[in-house]
Amino acid sequence: MKRKPNHYKRKLIPLAVFVVGLLIFLLIVSRLAKNEEMMMRDRCALNAQIYADELEKDFNRSSIATDMMAYMIMDEGGRPRDFARAAAGMMQRSPYIDSIQLAPDGIIADVYPESARIIGKENLFALPDRVQSVTYSRDNKATIIQGPFQLSEGHEGLAVRQPIFFENPDGTERFWGFSIVVLKAPDIFESMENDLKATHNEYRLSKTEPGDDEYHVVLASREYLDRPEAQTFFYGGCYWKLEIMPERGWQPSFPLILSFLLGLGIVFLLTGMTMLLLKLQERRNHLHRMANTDSLTGLYNRQGFDEAVSKWLRKHPEEKATAVIIDIDNFKLVNDLNSHRAGDEALKNLAHTMQQHFSDMAFVGRNGGDEFCALFRGMPAAEAVPLLDGFATRRHLFRYDGKVHSYTISMGYAEYPTQARSRSSLFQCADAALYAVKLRGKQGMSQYQPHAGETGRSQLAFGLQDIAMHLPGAILIYKADEQEKILFANLELIHLFDCDTLEEFLAYTNGTFRGIVHPDDYDRVETSIDEQIAASGSVGTDAVVYRILTKKGRLRRVLDKGRLVDTDFYGRIFYVVLLDESSWD
Template sequence: MLMQGPIALHDGGNGLVMRMPIFLGSEIAGQQQKNFWGFAIVVMRLPDVFAHTVANLQQTPYHYRLEKNEFGNEAEENYRTLIQSEQSVESPEVYDFTYGGCQWRMSVSPKEGWQPSPLTKKFGLLGLVCVMLFTSVVYFVLYLRERQEGLRELAVTDNLTGLLNRHALEQAAKDLLTREDPHYVVFVQLDIDDFKYINDLFSHQIGDEALRHLSTIMRVFFLHTAILGRSGGDEFIIVLHGDELSRLERMVKDFSSLRKEFYYGQQVYHYTISMGYAAMMPGMPKASDGKDIPSILHAADVALYNVKLLGKNGCCRYEKGMAEMKKVQLGFSLCDVAIHLPAAILIYEAESEKILFANSELISMFGCEDLEDFLRYTNQNFRGVVHPDDYEKVEESIWRQIFMNRLKGCADDAVNYRIITKQGKIVWVIDRGRLVNSEYYGKIFYVVLITDDEMNEEK
């Protein structure tokens, strides 16, 4: 441990700085080793840190002065005063001691002048210094130990959720697998579906609240039967263990089916999760989905993406062959498909008619360079898509069809109208739309525009 200062603090006054190195234990090749992690640093304001000492000294019949020099410099002119009595110390007795890699000097003199014998003075001074030193050292050590324990906890936990971080979880799982009694271990990978939309639509604050809520219900549901961790972003890991694999699988499925919602700012938000899991039986490779922690986590991750492919909001166990399917199918996201599909696709809000999405085919149909150019040309509104002379008629036709079709159990419409390209060309199109209720956007129209060749030929 090393003490530095006093130093000037940003908010005024002076302070002392204490540094202590922190070493975290780890096991490498069966050998316990200590690895340097960082420093615990405590800044203590002067004279507050000596408040107890000052209170004790003021009750004694002595004037006092405590001085300290910098580490590695014992020159007389380098001593600086940390605390002292209101009255100056005259003809003091001086006691030097070492603490925190620095030299300290305590000077005292009687308020009424020296009267006792030199021997008595020295014993009295020694006792006074011991009291002062003991009080300060105990305060320093206890405070530093508290901060050090806090830093140790910070090194292995996720700051937002309080769950274990990825490194600490894998270490805990490794310890679990070394147990001698036979048992199944299930590794679960999960994340929040469409988490980016939650952040984009409701704010990152709501997204953080969703992460905290998920971590809370994980603790409540699994109690002390699981190792819980957050591996990053909206991704979490659960490690379960027990004698019956079927019971562990049932726990995973039951947690997946829980309704997940939370209140924030007098508003209810709900979300869904996808879960993929893989099982491991230590010592029985044929009954395991992986041979070690990295491979079993990879298997669970493949199962998670299989759930995503099947529509999200569910769970499944890893099966052989999923890895190949993942490589082939996950290369095509829904966004890629929508952008490159050989059909003009338009998505807009039903009430405000604000355009939310337009794919490459639609942008090309209007003769625009890119999406930004298209949104600027149409003023990001469905009204800007339709020819001004046709807009009122189109609106009336769409809503009349939706009203009539709802009686049949659908909300589709079909209408013909003209569009004007950016180059001024008038083109007839067929609009096939459907009104849907989106969880995130409310009521929106999904529309496919097809060039009406017959009408364009007549023109």
């Protein structure tokens, strides 16, 4: 008896469904495993970025002592007179500093604490293991990090060396030597290591030496890492590379679950796996967005912006573009006078405005803090200037706490490929142009000029408050209202009243101008100031002589030279210089 064709169909169709279903299942499993690995890689890449950024910040916070020592040396024209006390104060600010050193002409002369000195006055240029890095630092005028190397206490350290130059009368520069901070290598990495171990990650941190491209392992959880995710950054003349991978490797974590679901039926399994696939894909996309998006403004973050710009430049190597760096003028005052929430509103407002004006023609991102960046694609600087000019010079408004606040911006720009052919060089040029705007008084824009280098930055490196605190003259700033609240007093003024600290001075004077003038002279002084201002206009200069009574009971006569000024942030304020009677001549 012949079998009916349908009999074979009933067998073949289920078999075909099973085979097709199995093939689809295997395809989905393979895709799920790949997505799982991609998600783990995104997570490791995000961790590498976060910890690399934190490590760079720790280096910055710890090595700022080299800048402070350099300022002292340039201010005093050589080795500081009170090196030990200054170094002790700096070390108190960072737990990672092992010692602070000065090396005139490359010869270590001062070490704090003295116990950290390994030998006598060693010449760095004569040490085989250090001559290459110190020569690189001197010749390139670059702050560098060398190490880690063994310290006398038995642990390892990293040496941060900043070259110091003096300007000769003929305009040339003379190399003075180095300010050096030695960091405790185990301590500065400890927090990162503990976090990575706690989150079950394997890691390896490597670095190059200044002037050398070969990486050397600084610390690692194990010798070999299987295809780790890496984040690289440049600091101290060295490239640093942080590599991370999961403790268990890149193998998927759910094969047994998939096998169990297979027993429930091919259709149910395919449906469930499809839903899981979509969910994993969504989570992967979410992690990718988190890694490339600034959470406050919604713009590209630094990594996302760099990736987008680099990708475009690779595709259009000869097409012109304009790179722009923008930051908010006096952003610290926005935070200080209102709150950090007000500062956040200003940042969001600027981001929104940039998106409205530039998003169709430019990549727009936030570098961090109050600094933003943009790349105008296919647009030379001449075409970009009209768009940027009005944006740079107008006042930007935002609303916070029921009030309208304003801020201004500064902007620097450079043209690709005319002025730079790589992304990093292009934005370094735009950054230099931005600093040129700040040196001219902010609120404006400037194109990069080849002669605009790092020399102008030294003017911005000095904090104005630090300068005023140490100027040879008693300086006072107070509000021109009924309360006459003191806003600023420098050390000369504090000492004029026989006080040692600002807090002591404010307590003694009740923090007001009335507390400065002798009570018997106050009404006369106020009348004289009002008359002088009335005679010269609403904003003018006055001078008056009166007595002060110091905290030690000493009576002194001072000449008060003041100027009334209208400011955007504080309203009407007086800038005053007090001259003691002994200095009138």
